[in-house]
Amino acid sequence: MSSGRPTAPMNEEHVSNSNVDSQESLPDLPEATLDDLPERLRPGIARAGWNELMPVQARAIPYLFAQRDMMIQSRTGSGKTGAYLLPILEMVNPLQPTTQALILVPTRELAVQVASEAEILATGTGVRTVAVYGGVGYREQLAAFQAGAHIVVGTPGRVLDHLLRRSLTLQHLQFLIFDEADRMLSMGFYPDMRRVQHYLPEHAISTYMFSATFPAPVLRLTHQFMRSPGFLNLSSDQIHVSEIEHVYYSVPGMDKDRSLIRIIEVENPLSALIFCNTKVRVNYVTTVLQRFGYDADDLTSDLAQSSREKVLDRVRRGTLRFLVATDVAARGIDLPELSHVIQYEPPEDPEAYIHRSGRTGRAGASGTAITLVTAVERAALLRIAKQFNFPLNERPLPSDEDVQHVVSERIIALLEARLRTRDRLQTERMARFVPLVPTLAQSGEDNHLLAMLLDDFYQQTFHEPLIAPDEAPSRPPQSPSSAVGSGRRSRKRRPR
Incomplete structure (x- = not known):
C-alpha cells in the first residue's frame, strides 16, 4: 500500500454530493483499518490504546487522505477527532516549523481535548500542536507559535485575535477543519469565521466540515468555505443529508x-x-x-x-x-x-x-x-x-452549573469580539474604568453590579435574532482597531 492510503473494501454507499437539490453519487473509497495506516503513526495509536478504528474513522480517513473537501455528518463522541487527526499527522511536514493545519472548534474545552488527543497520537512524529482559546493569557500561545506549532486548534475568536496581532500566519496552511460546525454557528461565531477566511493562503487547501447535524444555515456555510464538497453521512444508514x-x-x-x-x-x-x-x-x-x-x-x-x-x-x-x-x-x-x-x-x-x-x-x-x-x-x-x-x-437535563459554564464561555467570546472593534480613542476612553474593575470585583455586594452589566450585555448581544449566513455581508467591515494597529488591511483571499 502506498502513501499510507487505505485499501480495504467499503461496505455501503454513504457518499454523495452536498448539493441538496441534486445529490450525485461520488466514487467510493475503501474503508481503512489500523493495519492500513502508516508505520510512523503506530506508536501514537498504541499510546492511545486503540485496538481498531471506529466506524467514522474507518470511513472518513480515506477521504481525508484523498485531500478533497468533504462534509462529514457524525454524532458527538463517535470518534471524529481521530478521523481527521490521523491523516493530518501523516501529511503535515514536521521539519517545516509553520502552521499547516487549523482546526476551528466552538469551545475551549473542545480545543484542549482535541489538542491533547493530537499530542498523544503524534507520539514519535515530531508534530507539535497548540490549543488557542480566549479567557486566558497569550504568553503560552505565543511561545507555541514561535516554536513552530504545526497544528493549531482554537476557537474562531482567539484565532482571529492572533491573526490581527500577526502572531499567527496561515500562509503555509494545507488543512482547515471545522469541528462541530453547527455549534459554532449557533454560538455566534459566523462573523469571526468569515474574517479568519480572509487570512487563508492564496493556494488551494483541503477543507473538512464535521457536524452532528447540517441545518440549512450550516449547509449554506459549506459553500462559502469549501469547493464542491462531497458529503459523508456517518450518523445513520441514510444516504441523504436530511x-x-x-x-x-x-x-x-x-x-x-x-x-x-x-x-x-x-x-x-x-x-x-x-x-x-x-x-x-x-x-x-x-x-x-x-x-x-x-x-x-x-x-x-x-x-x-x-x-x-x-x-x-x-x-x-x-x-x-x-x-x-x-x-x-x-x-x-x-x-x-x-x-x-x-x-x-x-x-x-x-x-x-x-x-x-x-x-x-x-x-x-x-x-x-x-x-x-x-x-x-x-x-x-x-x-x-x-x-x-x-x-x-x-439527554441529561442541564443543571444551573452547566448553564453557567456555557454562558461564561459565550460571553467571553462576545466580549473579546466587541473589544476587537474598538479604535484607539475608544480604548483610551475605556481605560478610565480599568482601575474600578478590581475594586468592584473585591466587593461581594458590588459583584451584583458587574453581574448586571454582563447580563444586560449578554441579553442584548447573544439573544438578538440570528443572521443567516447568506444574509450576512460577504466581508465583515474592517475594524478601526485592526486598521490602526496593523497599518494595512489583511489581504483578501482569492476566490476558490
Whole structure:
C-alpha cells in the first residue's frame, strides 16, 4: 500500500454530493483499518490504546487522505477527532516549523481535548500542536507559535485575535477543519469565521466540515468555505443529508418552565417551533421566554387576524427565533429552515408527534426534535417511538452549573469580539474604568453590579435574532482597531 492510503473494501454507499437539490453519487473509497495506516503513526495509536478504528474513522480517513473537501455528518463522541487527526499527522511536514493545519472548534474545552488527543497520537512524529482559546493569557500561545506549532486548534475568536496581532500566519496552511460546525454557528461565531477566511493562503487547501447535524444555515456555510464538497453521512444508514434526531429530557413536573430555559440555553437552537397542547400553556410559555430575554411570540387559534399576520410575517422573513403554538394554530405554516421542534409536552394524539417533528429537517437539511416529559409522560413518549419505529435518545437535563459554564464561555467570546472593534480613542476612553474593575470585583455586594452589566450585555448581544449566513455581508467591515494597529488591511483571499 502506498502513501499510507487505505485499501480495504467499503461496505455501503454513504457518499454523495452536498448539493441538496441534486445529490450525485461520488466514487467510493475503501474503508481503512489500523493495519492500513502508516508505520510512523503506530506508536501514537498504541499510546492511545486503540485496538481498531471506529466506524467514522474507518470511513472518513480515506477521504481525508484523498485531500478533497468533504462534509462529514457524525454524532458527538463517535470518534471524529481521530478521523481527521490521523491523516493530518501523516501529511503535515514536521521539519517545516509553520502552521499547516487549523482546526476551528466552538469551545475551549473542545480545543484542549482535541489538542491533547493530537499530542498523544503524534507520539514519535515530531508534530507539535497548540490549543488557542480566549479567557486566558497569550504568553503560552505565543511561545507555541514561535516554536513552530504545526497544528493549531482554537476557537474562531482567539484565532482571529492572533491573526490581527500577526502572531499567527496561515500562509503555509494545507488543512482547515471545522469541528462541530453547527455549534459554532449557533454560538455566534459566523462573523469571526468569515474574517479568519480572509487570512487563508492564496493556494488551494483541503477543507473538512464535521457536524452532528447540517441545518440549512450550516449547509449554506459549506459553500462559502469549501469547493464542491462531497458529503459523508456517518450518523445513520441514510444516504441523504436530511435527518431528524429525536431526543427527550426527563424534567420535574413543577419545574418544566425553568427546565425549558436551561435546555434552550445549552442547546441554543438557531430557530424553533415550540408546541403546547393548550392555548393557556402557549401564552404561559411565551411569557416565560420573553421574560428571560428570548425573541419569542405565540400563535393560537383565537389570536386576532392582524396580530396573527404580524407574527406570520416575522416567521416568513425568518426574524422570529421562537414561535410557540398549538397544533391547530400551526397548521399551514411552512418553516423550511427550522432547526428545532420543541414539544413542551407530548401530544395527546400519537400521530401528532410525527406531524410536529416533521416540521424540522426539511429541504435537505437536518433537524432536532426535542420533547420535555415528566415521569408519567415519558412512558407515553416511548410508546410513540415504538409505534412509529424511530430512535429516541435521552439527554441529561442541564443543571444551573452547566448553564453557567456555557454562558461564561459565550460571553467571553462576545466580549473579546466587541473589544476587537474598538479604535484607539475608544480604548483610551475605556481605560478610565480599568482601575474600578478590581475594586468592584473585591466587593461581594458590588459583584451584583458587574453581574448586571454582563447580563444586560449578554441579553442584548447573544439573544438578538440570528443572521443567516447568506444574509450576512460577504466581508465583515474592517475594524478601526485592526486598521490602526496593523497599518494595512489583511489581504483578501482569492476566490476558490
